[in-house]
Amino acid sequence: MHIAFALAAALAIAVVVGRKVQKDRRRLLWDRAAGHRREHPLPVDSYTDIDELVRNARCHCGDKLWKRSESGLDQGLHVVVTECDTCEKVRKLYFDASGVPQ
Ligand SMILES: [Zn+2]
Numbered sequence: 001m002h003i004a005f006a007l008a009a010a011l012a013i014a015v016v017v018g019r020k021v022q023k024d025r026r027r028l029l030w031d032r033a034a035g036h037r038r039e040h041p042l043p044v045d046s047y048t049d050i051d052e053l054v055r056n057a058r059c060h061c062g063d064k065l066w067k068r069s070e071s072g073l074d075q076g077l078h079v080v081v082t083e084c085d086t087c088e089k090v091r092k093l094y095f096d097a098s099g100v101p102q
Pocket residue numbers: 059060061062063084085086087088089
């Protein structure tokens with residue numbers, strides 16, 4: 001009986017640790033992708049491209065992001081603040097719109 005309990009506890013711990021490792025990995029991949037950090041904005045040719053990219057953007061949990069607000073920053077940098085439908089995390093997407101004709 002004690003062995004069954006120990007195995008069940010070890011399995012539960014392995015599941016929790018496995019989920020944490022997966023979550024950390026997804027977050028790391030998210031942070032490395034273009035457009036997810038101010039220092040590494042995603043270049044765009046038009047503001048329509050920004051709308052389309054935001055519509056197709058996914059949170060690191062896998063669900064869709066929806067646009068809360070957007071604004072232009074200095075030197076053509078454009079930031080869109082989004083929120084995930086599932087985990088409700090607020091994520092910023094950065095775009096380099098310096099090549100967009102005014
Ligand atoms: Zn999410």
